[in-house]
Amino acid sequence: MSVSLQAPPAKSPVPQPPPAARRAGLLTPWILLLPGLLWLVVFFLVPILTSVGASVQTGNADQGYRLTWDWGNYGHGLSDYLPQYGHSLLYSVLCTVFCLLLGYPVAYCIAFRGGRFKSLLMALVVVPSFTSFLIRTIAWKTILSDNGPIVSVLNDLHVLNATTAMGWTVGNHVLASPAAVVFGMVYNFLPFMILPLYTSLEKIDPRLHEAGSDLYCDTFATWRRVTLPLSMPGVVGGTLLTFIPAVGDYINAQLLGNPNTGVVGQKIEDLFLRQTDGYPVGSAISVVLMAGTLILVLLYIRKAGTEDLI
Amino acid sequence: MTDSSSFDPARFVNATRARSTAAAMSRRSLLRGLSAGGLTVAGAAALSACGVKGHSTGAAGGAKIGLAGKDLSDQDKTLLWANWPAYIDVDDKNPNVHPTLDAFEKQSGVKVTYKEVINDNNDWYTHIDPSLSKGVFIGYDLMVVSDYMLPKYRANNYIQELDLANIPNHKNILPDVMKAPEDPGRRFSTPWAYGYTTIAYNKNLVHEPITSIAEVFTRPDLHGKVSLFSEMEDTMALALLATGHDPSNFTGAQFNQALDYVRKAKDAGQFRAFTGNDYLSDFQQGNTAVTMAYSGDVAQLGKPELTTVDLPKEGMLSWSDNMIIPNYARHKKNAELLMNYYLEPMVAAVLDDYIDYIPVVTGAVAELKKLDHTAASTPLIVPTAQMRAKARGFMAVSLAQLDDYTSRFQQVTGQ
Numbered sequence: 001m002s003v004s005l006q007a008p009p010a011k012s013p014v015p016q017p018p019p020a021a022r023r024a025g026l027l028t029p030w031i032l033l034l035p036g037l038l039w040l041v042v043f044f045l046v047p048i049l050t051s052v053g054a055s056v057q058t059g060n061a062d063q064g065y066r067l068t069w070d071w072g073n074y075g076h077g078l079s080d081y082l083p084q085y086g087h088s089l090l091y092s093v094l095c096t097v098f099c100l101l102l103g104y105p106v107a108y109c110i111a112f113r114g115g116r117f118k119s120l121l122m123a124l125v126v127v128p129s130f131t132s133f134l135i136r137t138i139a140w141k142t143i144l145s146d147n148g149p150i151v152s153v154l155n156d157l158h159v160l161n162a163t164t165a166m167g168w169t170v171g172n173h174v175l176a177s178p179a180a181v182v183f184g185m186v187y188n189f190l191p192f193m194i195l196p197l198y199t200s201l202e203k204i205d206p207r208l209h210e211a212g213s214d215l216y217c218d219t220f221a222t223w224r225r226v227t228l229p230l231s232m233p234g235v236v237g238g239t240l241l242t243f244i245p246a247v248g249d250y251i252n253a254q255l256l257g258n259p260n261t262g263v264v265g266q267k268i269e270d271l272f273l274r275q276t277d278g279y280p281v282g283s284a285i286s287v288v289l290m291a292g293t294l295i296l297v298l299l300y301i302r303k304a305g306t307e308d309l310i
Numbered sequence: 311m312t313d314s315s316s317f318d319p320a321r322f323v324n325a326t327r328a329r330s331t332a333a334a335m336s337r338r339s340l341l342r343g344l345s346a347g348g349l350t351v352a353g354a355a356a357l358s359a360c361g362v363k364g365h366s367t368g369a370a371g372g373a374k375i376g377l378a379g380k381d382l383s384d385q386d387k388t389l390l391w392a393n394w395p396a397y398i399d400v401d402d403k404n405p406n407v408h409p410t411l412d413a414f415e416k417q418s419g420v421k422v423t424y425k426e427v428i429n430d431n432n433d434w435y436t437h438i439d440p441s442l443s444k445g446v447f448i449g450y451d452l453m454v455v456s457d458y459m460l461p462k463y464r465a466n467n468y469i470q471e472l473d474l475a476n477i478p479n480h481k482n483i484l485p486d487v488m489k490a491p492e493d494p495g496r497r498f499s500t501p502w503a504y505g506y507t508t509i510a511y512n513k514n515l516v517h518e519p520i521t522s523i524a525e526v527f528t529r530p531d532l533h534g535k536v537s538l539f540s541e542m543e544d545t546m547a548l549a550l551l552a553t554g555h556d557p558s559n560f561t562g563a564q565f566n567q568a569l570d571y572v573r574k575a576k577d578a579g580q581f582r583a584f585t586g587n588d589y590l591s592d593f594q595q596g597n598t599a600v601t602m603a604y605s606g607d608v609a610q611l612g613k614p615e616l617t618t619v620d621l622p623k624e625g626m627l628s629w630s631d632n633m634i635i636p637n638y639a640r641h642k643k644n645a646e647l648l649m650n651y652y653l654e655p656m657v658a659a660v661l662d663d664y665i666d667y668i669p670v671v672t673g674a675v676a677e678l679k680k681l682d683h684t685a686a687s688t689p690l691i692v693p694t695a696q697m698r699a700k701a702r703g704f705m706a707v708s709l710a711q712l713d714d715y716t717s718r719f720q721q722v723t724g725q
Binding site: 061080142171175176259274277 | 440
């Protein structure tokens with residue numbers, strides 16, 4: 001927050017390097033960029049082009065695929081799997097919102113009230129991820145099983161009648177419902193929200209809070225006028241880190257959902273792994289998913305306007 | 311086609327033990343008998359040594375008989391075998407020990423690498439298809455796949471014709487199974503397991519007994535509690551039966567009608583899940599009240615409240631899982647020796663006693679009666695004449711049709 005009062009450095013006569021050295025100097029940035037560029041080409045550009053290429057092919061695995069520029073695959077993909085796109089979008093937006101609502105207070109408390117336990121508390125946030133996320137999701141199937149204690153308590157309190165009336169759960173159970181899918185996603189992606197939030201909250205000077213109360217702000221007003229604006233990079237970073245993987249996630253829908261909660265990721269998996277003629281349409285719907293996510297993210301960043309983030 | 315994730319060896323062992331105390335005894339004595347019977351395998355090997363050398367010499371021109379790799383069986387006494395999880399007998403004490411397989415290794419001197427890597431017919435096919443289409447060895451000499459997939463492997467010329475000189479027990483295959491439409495005469499496959507796809511339910515959760523398939527699709531008290539199989543053949547066969555059609559002989563229009571029947575029930579929220587191999591875990595936990603089930607599976611769990619409908623009113627699907635030898639196998643002869651071994655009546659009886667499926671080898675039922683009388687009187691292991699009469703196989707369809715049916719079915723399952 002300090003303003004630099006330093007004068008710009010005075011021009012000093014720098015001796016010109018010999019021409020050969022100057023060429024080497026021009027090349028240096030490129031040489032330093034080379035590993036990163038190669039990485040991008042091999043693991044980003046080539047797969048994307050392969051994917052786009054496969055999406056306009058025709059054929060099947062047994063007779064081979066031919067490039068026919070069949071853009072109809074996109075039409076088929078979109079019209080056949082529109083409900084799945086809708087579910088993916090709905091669940092990932094809900095997941096992001098819930099993660100933010102849950103993650104912000106946690107990050108805030110750790111950053112400002114954690115004291116010497118800060119590192120320990122952050123470790124507690126991260127440690128569950130040391131177990132495979134597949135196993136943790138399967139564990140929820142046992143915890144939330146129809147005859148388990150949680151579901152019977154919810155049933156005794158008639159909570160599930162209400163959620164079922166709202167269409168969030170089905171019958172008197174939690175598993176195999178939209179609510180379970182969103183719950184699983186929130187559980188799995190919460191650390192990705194908390195970490196960036198914590199990093200940006202932790203950087204805020206606590207004396208600003210004192211300054212806020214000196215200027216007659218109560219705690220909430222201080223948060224709204226000082227803390228929140230300063231933590232916006234964390235909010236934007238956290239929402240992106242949550243939303244982008246959530247929109248492509250299908251494990252939660254697969255394990256915790258039912259046949260009417262299908263998401264687009266499940267369809268992509270199905271087309272690639274189980275259908276011998278599934279590559280073109282599978283590629284088309286995954287390209288659409290990528291492009292759609294990119295557009296949404298760009299719009300969001302434009303709106304949020306956090307240049308210091310990117 | 312049994313479940314992997316929920317397989318609990320301890321319960322399995324207890325269930326088998328509970329069935330008959332005599333079984334354990336006879337199993338041990340049987341294993342002694344098996345090692346003595348090693349002569350049979352040795353005899354088969356001797357036969358093959360002077361028998362027909364490779365199938366290619368006797369093949370008619372242009373016939374699809376698979377592509378042979380270099381058969382190293384005689385120099386390299388090993389065999390690489392891909393099977394489904396929990397689909398073989400298991401020792402009471404050590405779940406990694408398979409008594410019938412050990413006995414085979416002892417007799418034949420062939421060291422078998424047994425891998426439970428197949429979980430889904432379509433997953434497996436798309437997994438090995440790239441190698442087979444490029445002419446590359448897939449890493450296995452022998453694999454077990456379902457009957458309805460055989461035409462697909464055959465159409466692409468992916469599996470090899472068997473050298474029957476190595477399989478003298480081939481004649482033991484029961485006539486019905488021998489003339490199965492997917493491989494008439496069993497020139498390319500030998501049965502590993504034979505069973506039915508039917509319905510099972512949890513008596514604690516379903517108060518009125520289920521007697522027909524249609525109830526599963528329509529009964530309001532089962533709403534949201536039903537799980538069906540994600541394999542097209544299984545679910546569509548039952549849907550065809552429920553709509554009054556015959557899965558062994560149906561038209562495209564009848565298929566569409568049955569598919570609509572599934573779609574309607576699915577859209578209404580009747581189903582909790584379309585599952586693969588893992589259907590038993592939800593069923594055991596009481597998360598699903600009704601499930602489609604492979605005949606032997608539920609009996610294996612040994613839970614009295616879980617009951618299988620022996621014969622739904624409309625009938626049920628019969629299927630077989632079969633051992634086949636993929637192209638470029640490196641130990642084809644060893645694979646054939648193993649096929650031969652599992653067609654011995656006594657070995658088939660031990661295997662089916664353990665995995666609770668239906669013996670399809672002549673003489674195996676008699677052996678089973680000696681071995682485990684309770685199993686021999688269980689209708690899902692030794693079916694009644696009525697069950698045999700009302701069970702239907704799935705029609706052998708062309709490759710294009712199979713792909714079309716599968717992809718349209720998968721669109722309905724929505725996952």
